[in-house]
Structures are given as C-alpha cells and as structure tokens.
Amino acid sequence: MSVTIDDVKYMANLARLQLSDEEAGNLVKDMNDILGYMELLEQVDTSDIPPLEHVTDAETGFRPDKALPPLDHEEALKNAPDADSDYFRVPRVID
Numbered sequence: 001m002s003v004t005i006d007d008v009k010y011m012a013n014l015a016r017l018q019l020s021d022e023e024a025g026n027l028v029k030d031m032n033d034i035l036g037y038m039e040l041l042e043q044v045d046t047s048d049i050p051p052l053e054h055v056t057d058a059e060t061g062f063r064p065d066k067a068l069p070p071l072d073h074e075e076a077l078k079n080a081p082d083a084d085s086d087y088f089r090v091p092r093v094i095d
Helices: 005-014 021-042 073-077
Strands: none
Touching: 005 021
C-alpha cells in the first residue's frame, strides 16, 4: 500500500487544511516512509511475546478511585472569571 498525492489532497480537504504542492509532496514521502516502517514491523515474529498492559515496568501513578464529598457551591464558583449566584457565565458564541 502506498499513499499518492491524491490521497494526501483528499485527507487535507477532510481536515480543512490548505497545502502547497511542495507540502503535499513532502507528506506523500513521509506517509510512505511511515507505512514502510509499519510493514517492516509486521515482519517481526511476536507470537511468543505476551501482550503488555504497559511498555515499561514503571508504576502508572494512578491514584485509587474513591468517592469524595462534592465541592461546596461557593467553592466551585470561587475562581470563575464571571459568575452569577448559581452559574458560570461564559461569552456568547452563537448569534
């Protein structure tokens, strides 16, 4: 499988990106290099390797999940840039 200039232009259109011909050409090369590397990785025999949850033995650092009391209403609104007595106020974004 290889990526063509038409594929890059199609993906750029989907992402709403405007690419010059030079940028599109560079992306074609980069994407084909990535796909070539993935094909190389597919050749590695991993049948006797067990799946891993993490790639390192390091602890994940997740804290235990435990229920805590909710924030007080005033405490929750304390750092809001703009709030009335009950809600956060945000700028209007829809006309």
